[in-house]
Amino acid sequence: MSGHAITRRDLIGAVATSVSGLMLAACGSSPDTAPGDTDGAPYALVSEGTLTCVSDMAFPPMDYMDGDTCTGYEVELMEAIAAKMGLECVWLPPTKFDTIIPLIKQGGKADVGASSFTITDERKEEVDFTNAYLDSNQGVATLKSASVKDEGDLDAEGKRIAVQSGTTGEMWAQENLTKATIVSLDDPVQAMAGMSTGLYDAVAADLPVVSYLCTQSYTDCEVSLEIPTGEQYGLVVSKDNPALTEALNEAYEAVVADGTEAKLQEKWFGAEL
Amino acid sequence: MRHGCTCGRGRAWVLAILLACVLALLPSVDALALTTNKATARPNEDGGSGVIGGIATRLTWEGTVEEGEEVSEVTLTLPEGGSFDGTSTKVTALEGLSRAKVEGEATPAGNRLTVSFSQPVSAGMLLRLEVEGMTFPSAGGDVVVGGTYLDQSGERPLADSKPIRTIANTPLQMMVATLDQSPAVEAWNANPFLGMFFKPQLLVTALFSLVPGWLLCLLIVVIAYPFAIVLGLLFAFMKISRYRPVRLVATLYVNVLRGTPLFLQIYIMFFGLPMMNVNINNNVLGVLVIAINASAYLAEIFRAGIQSIPLGQYEAASSIGMSYFQTMFSIILPQTVRRVIPTVTSDFITSYKDTSLLSSVGVMELMMFSKNLTSVSGNMTPYVAAALFYLVVTLPLIKAVTIIENRMANAERGGGPQHHKGKAAAAQEGGESAGEKPSERVMRAEALGTDPAPAPSSMAPSLASEV
Numbered sequence: 001m002s003g004h005a006i007t008r009r010d011l012i013g014a015v016a017t018s019v020s021g022l023m024l025a026a027c028g029s030s031p032d033t034a035p036g037d038t039d040g041a042p043y044a045l046v047s048e049g050t051l052t053c054v055s056d057m058a059f060p061p062m063d064y065m066d067g068d069t070c071t072g073y074e075v076e077l078m079e080a081i082a083a084k085m086g087l088e089c090v091w092l093p094p095t096k097f098d099t100i101i102p103l104i105k106q107g108g109k110a111d112v113g114a115s116s117f118t119i120t121d122e123r124k125e126e127v128d129f130t131n132a133y134l135d136s137n138q139g140v141a142t143l144k145s146a147s148v149k150d151e152g153d154l155d156a157e158g159k160r161i162a163v164q165s166g167t168t169g170e171m172w173a174q175e176n177l178t179k180a181t182i183v184s185l186d187d188p189v190q191a192m193a194g195m196s197t198g199l200y201d202a203v204a205a206d207l208p209v210v211s212y213l214c215t216q217s218y219t220d221c222e223v224s225l226e227i228p229t230g231e232q233y234g235l236v237v238s239k240d241n242p243a244l245t246e247a248l249n250e251a252y253e254a255v256v257a258d259g260t261e262a263k264l265q266e267k268w269f270g271a272e273l
Numbered sequence: 274m275r276h277g278c279t280c281g282r283g284r285a286w287v288l289a290i291l292l293a294c295v296l297a298l299l300p301s302v303d304a305l306a307l308t309t310n311k312a313t314a315r316p317n318e319d320g321g322s323g324v325i326g327g328i329a330t331r332l333t334w335e336g337t338v339e340e341g342e343e344v345s346e347v348t349l350t351l352p353e354g355g356s357f358d359g360t361s362t363k364v365t366a367l368e369g370l371s372r373a374k375v376e377g378e379a380t381p382a383g384n385r386l387t388v389s390f391s392q393p394v395s396a397g398m399l400l401r402l403e404v405e406g407m408t409f410p411s412a413g414g415d416v417v418v419g420g421t422y423l424d425q426s427g428e429r430p431l432a433d434s435k436p437i438r439t440i441a442n443t444p445l446q447m448m449v450a451t452l453d454q455s456p457a458v459e460a461w462n463a464n465p466f467l468g469m470f471f472k473p474q475l476l477v478t479a480l481f482s483l484v485p486g487w488l489l490c491l492l493i494v495v496i497a498y499p500f501a502i503v504l505g506l507l508f509a510f511m512k513i514s515r516y517r518p519v520r521l522v523a524t525l526y527v528n529v530l531r532g533t534p535l536f537l538q539i540y541i542m543f544f545g546l547p548m549m550n551v552n553i554n555n556n557v558l559g560v561l562v563i564a565i566n567a568s569a570y571l572a573e574i575f576r577a578g579i580q581s582i583p584l585g586q587y588e589a590a591s592s593i594g595m596s597y598f599q600t601m602f603s604i605i606l607p608q609t610v611r612r613v614i615p616t617v618t619s620d621f622i623t624s625y626k627d628t629s630l631l632s633s634v635g636v637m638e639l640m641m642f643s644k645n646l647t648s649v650s651g652n653m654t655p656y657v658a659a660a661l662f663y664l665v666v667t668l669p670l671i672k673a674v675t676i677i678e679n680r681m682a683n684a685e686r687g688g689g690p691q692h693h694k695g696k697a698a699a700a701q702e703g704g705e706s707a708g709e710k711p712s713e714r715v716m717r718a719e720a721l722g723t724d725p726a727p728a729p730s731s732m733a734p735s736l737a738s739e740v
Contacts, residue, residue: 098648098651121363121405135371135372137370160635162635165644165648170648171315174315175314175316178322183637183641184645185633185635186633193544194544194634197543197548198547199635228369228370229401230365230366230367231365232372
């Protein structure tokens, strides 16, 4: 029925882009000069002239707090996207990951949830997703000195697997490590800190984040499993605001087209993905 | 004999060679171009981790395309009773960790699901099929996902997956299903607020699945509290000691513990101790943190309680020749206990609620369970259920505190059993009047204790030292 899931999404994306382009053209403004177009924009914003974004800011290198400034790949990408839309990008204070989707759904606080959300059917029931902006996989980290590292051995009674609450990492662990105890925490940093002190046997989370944390902060840990899931990140927008989703897709296309995305990937991941 | 033996050996050789030939031939005939890696199902038990038959869930099937092969179609089959009807399928093909551009069209038909790919999936690729909304047979049991696939040479059978353990429907799930069908419940949930905070289906499942967490909370605080009382008394005595260094140690202990958030103390204990190679069970560590934290507050409560006993009683006791310890244990402490019961109970309530902070370090207590439920369901109802579990303990205790306070106030006003209380004594304890809240009373008592002027605080220890 919807093995078309991907087909359809790509198609809708493509159609949406061209349709919104046509619409803008029909309105008398050219589609490639999105900045300055905001007065005619059909989408609603929480506050005029700004794109209010929300993230948990606990997912380096995607989004995190460097002192008291928000930074990371996602943060700079959103700034580039907002610039293309002629808007200023404003971040709400870091918000717990599992409350971001309810917050966007309820509306009135933020326009976009940008916190490395994997596009899933479950989440799509609650909110709209933009087209995917990054591919990801799952990773499992353990202490370098740990004796238990592979999936079969971690799936055992008494093993404690730390995950971030509400993530695809949590879902993966619940589904694949059914015998182990899954401990859901507020952010992956808490999980890694706990593991490096021996509270948990392993941490399951998105691969870019686990490998970043293992190389940057928790050097006594390593990525022991790379789990190909082929999941993709999308931005989260309220179902009541489909015009914004389209505008974001369009602005993202522009960010890809002018090479900004490639530059950001080079900067944050050391390579274009 | 010897002849027969060689003959037998010869036969064995022939057999072995034949076997080897068959074995060598087998893979080339039956080698699977598509190897089944695994099939897993998302747990769909509300508030649990089981996979229940007859209720929609998501099946994830993974297979690898072997060397030199191409796969153009995959059909998955479930045992009788399972169903793919009404499902949506997500097709992902991966080369290593990067996505390959493969699209597929899925056609569900009863317990069969056929996915045909726009272009053949080539060798070495990992194929993931995520089928959302499928159901396992409602009888439960170990379910094996089988099927067939199409490669260049035609249709071939797919190796069976390792069994997925499923369970039959539970009474709780049936109750939820009944609620699901009720129009009244549907109308109730249609209200965004009621649906978000008081969803009946979730309330029922949460009340069941939160019980272990609730018991752990109770266990932690019930074990921790006696330790806290003993430690608290110790530090209370240290605080009124006549030796300055002892007083200093106690003051430092109490002030640091009262002056820092419990959350921080939890972090230090849970992350700090293992780093010093002290490995203690998480629950025991939880008991420790709660006990130590509560002991600081109790020390202040006990100290204030001891110092609120009028100085005249120390004098009276010493005048009949009682020692300091005799005075303390037979005169002062019994009265102190009566006075501090309400505040100690309030503190117990606080400690019980404080166990919730342990969820952040992975103690499987009440908040942890409700957080998990909330993150799975995206609904706040489990937190409301948790609130009920807290209230079921705290409300009776709060009531008890009120009753005790009223009785004490009554007694001190001249009612109750102490009919012949002298005017002076009544005046001295007059501050503890009926309308005073327990918290205000602590503050008053503490103010009394830190103020050097009133006789009881500064003179009791010095008097004690004279005894």
